[in-house]
Amino acid sequence: MHVTQNQSSSDILCLGSTMTRTTPPRAVNVAEVLPDLAPLARQATRLHPRPGSPTIRDSSVGGPLLWPADEPWPHCDGPHIEPDRTGRRPRPPVAPKDVLVQRRVQAAEARRPRSDPRVPEYTEEERDVLKRAGAGVPWPKDPVPMLPIAQVYLRDVPMPCLPGPGNLLQVLWCPFDHDPAKPEPKTKVIWRPDTEIDDVPGKVPEPAAAKHPRYVPQPCVLHPEQITEYPNYLDLSKDLKDMVRRWCGEQATGTGPGSFYTVDPKVFYWDELSTAPGWKIGGWPRWGLTDPIPLQCSACGDIMVPLLTIDSLEWDTSTRSWIPFEDQERAAAPTVIGAPDPGRPTMLVIHDLNCLQLYACQTSPGHPHAELVQ
Numbered sequence: 001m002h003v004t005q006n007q008s009s010s011d012i013l014c015l016g017s018t019m020t021r022t023t024p025p026r027a028v029n030v031a032e033v034l035p036d037l038a039p040l041a042r043q044a045t046r047l048h049p050r051p052g053s054p055t056i057r058d059s060s061v062g063g064p065l066l067w068p069a070d071e072p073w074p075h076c077d078g079p080h081i082e083p084d085r086t087g088r089r090p091r092p093p094v095a096p097k098d099v100l101v102q103r104r105v106q107a108a109e110a111r112r113p114r115s116d117p118r119v120p121e122y123t124e125e126e127r128d129v130l131k132r133a134g135a136g137v138p139w140p141k142d143p144v145p146m147l148p149i150a151q152v153y154l155r156d157v158p159m160p161c162l163p164g165p166g167n168l169l170q171v172l173w174c175p176f177d178h179d180p181a182k183p184e185p186k187t188k189v190i191w192r193p194d195t196e197i198d199d200v201p202g203k204v205p206e207p208a209a210a211k212h213p214r215y216v217p218q219p220c221v222l223h224p225e226q227i228t229e230y231p232n233y234l235d236l237s238k239d240l241k242d243m244v245r246r247w248c249g250e251q252a253t254g255t256g257p258g259s260f261y262t263v264d265p266k267v268f269y270w271d272e273l274s275t276a277p278g279w280k281i282g283g284w285p286r287w288g289l290t291d292p293i294p295l296q297c298s299a300c301g302d303i304m305v306p307l308l309t310i311d312s313l314e315w316d317t318s319t320r321s322w323i324p325f326e327d328q329e330r331a332a333a334p335t336v337i338g339a340p341d342p343g344r345p346t347m348l349v350i351h352d353l354n355c356l357q358l359y360a361c362q363t364s365p366g367h368p369h370a371e372l373v374q
Contacts (some may be wrong), residue, residue: 021048021324022225023276030230034247036240037230040074044229044283045157046276048314048324049214050345056200057303059156059224061279062217065148065170065204068197073205074188075143076174092136093209094149094241096175099216102133103340103347110339113181117336135208146172146188148306149217153194157224160282163366166191171308171358175210182373184356185215189307189369214349218340225324229283230274233266235292236328244269246335256321278314278322279346285357286374295370297361304359304370311355314343356367 023046031038031165047061054063056139082090094283105126114121122130152159153169170192173185233244234296245345248265267298275284285306295304315323315331323331323343341347350356361367 009368019223019326021046021050021326023225023227023324028273030348031163034244036243040231041228042230042283044227045148045159045281046225046227047152047157047279047281048223048225049279050223051218052221054151054219054221056080059152059222061150061218061220062148063151063221065151065172066168066194066197067200067204068155069200074172075205076146076176076178076186078142078176079178080140080144080174080176080296081178081180083131091212093138093139093176093211094133094211094213094216095208096206098133098137098218099210099213100218102130102213103218103244105129105133106338107340110336117334120338136171136312140207140209144174144176144209145207147207147210147216149173149187150279150311151332152222152308156222157281158226160307161360161362161365163191163364165193166365167181168192168194169308170298171310173215175207175212175215184371184373186357187356187369189358189360191366197307212349216347218345218347225368227276227283229276231284231293232287233270234275234287235284238272241266242276255374267318272321276322277316277319278309278311280309283309285309285316285372286355289354290374293372295359295372297367298364298370299367300361300363302361302363305362306357307360307365308358309355310348310350310358312344312349312353313344314345316343 027192031041037043049061049325052060054060056064056066100209105122106120109120109122109126109336112121148168148170150171152169154162154169159169169193170188170190172190173187175185177184178186183332186298233241236244245266248261251261251265251268275286283306286309297303298340327342335341357372357374359370360367
């Protein structure tokens with residue numbers, strides 16, 4: 001699959017966006033060693049977002065959206081939860097444009113030679129910029145314009161479901177919390193045919209504030225890659241769980257997963273063989289915060305299917321085998337303060353480094369979507 005890339009030569013945060021991304025083969029072929037799982041295989045598309053300069057005609061994360069000039073921009077009416085002002089002094093909201101400036105300054109400084117890589121060495125001008133950006137902004141008044149989070153063209157990524165003639169998926173969110181029991185932004189999902197958009201607005205509204213920099217996406221281009229996934233261990237029937245646990249146990253005592261998995265052998269299947277980390281379309285859902293929850297469409301009652309996974313991390317210490325070949329050298333390099341983290345290219349954080357899963361109705365994807373943090 002080819003994704004148009006419009007990379008700026010001056011893009012400080014570029015992490016090799018012109019490269020494709022290739023997931024290493026799994027340690028074993030699941031369909032061969034566990035044939036009872038073969039019928040449960042699903043196709044997923046890892047999106048591999050990497051910082052760049054997407055345009056409205058590109059599939060992207062945090063990039064500009066292809067938007068009709070005569071269509072109102074979505075706003076969130078709230079209520080937006082203000083910090084508790086009775087305790088410790090709350091951190092003020094931030095302006096999304098200031099967040100992007102701050103990241104550019106920090107990345108530029110990290111690229112310069114310095115005597116001590118643990119101590120940033122900013123110029124006086126850079127310190128002034130960071131001070132202004134870090135000062136924060138006043139709490140916004142409702143309604144709040146929503147932020148573009150993702151835009152995915154069908155030409156680049158096959159969809160698990162698609163309503164009517166729609167061939168463009170767009171996702172926005174409000175960069176504030178709304179419910180103390182659900183610490184994540186509120187999302188809006190739009191399907192549309194891109195061929196019906198002849199004119200686009202010169203400028204779209206931008207929220208004057210976001211609760212935190214982690215709710216402001218770094219603009220990224222996508223490098224879609226289709227892979228095969230198998231159900232998360234928690235999604236398996238009791239018989240299949242027993243089979244997987246026995247097989248993993250046999251491997252853990254031999255030359256398979258190794259000593260790391262001997263305490264809980266089934267984790268080998270969980271981490272290495274079932275579901276991929278990172279942003280993806282379709283595939284199997286990831287579980288962990290809760291046991292599997294069947295999500296039913298609020299409009300028709302049908303079971304919903306995973307649509308988009310918005311992940312805080314592309315990999316972590318338990319899923320390093322999923323790091324694309326093209327990112328492995330950078331992932332193994334020493335950490336430099338202020339330098340972009342190759343494992344967190346979008347710079348978003350979902351509730352303690354988890355992921356936000358969006359689900360769609362498989363009978364009518366135009367029905368309201370559902371959200372779940374895992």
